[in-house]
Amino acid sequence: MNIHQALSKLDWRKRAYFMRKFQIRSPKNEHILNMTDEEFLKWADRQSFIVFHNWEQTDEYFELYMLYMKSKMQRDLETVYDVVSDKAKQGDEKAVRLFLQLHKDMTQLQKAMNRTQTKQEEVQEEEEDDLVL
DSSP: OOHHHHHHTSOHHHHHHHHHHTTOOOTTOHHHHTOOHHHHHHHTTOSOSHHHHHHTTSHHHHHHHHHHHHHHHHHHHHHHHHHHHHHHHTTOHHHHHHHHHHHHHHHHHHHHHHHHHHHHHHHHHHHHHTOOO
């Protein structure tokens, strides 16, 4: 699930607050991102940000924040990979070593993810097998 899918399940005020706070753009929210605090509160029909600040202490908010950070780190990793790849192609010795290390790390990560997915599927099958009709 990406951040936009997760946000679509929220109350519209929370969604707007989160997108405004982290400047997450969508085709329909440019006006929200440019609002002042006072304009946003009026638009959201709230007197203060207390309800939003309280929400920031919840598991729901933390899960959204982690999903947002994960996607941000993925974009940063892509950028770093492109830079390292270009330098490696130009013959930069350090970049070649780093490129090979990145490749090795990504391969290990993919294997770990595949093992986790396989375990989750096995657990799900076991849970389904225990059903009594």
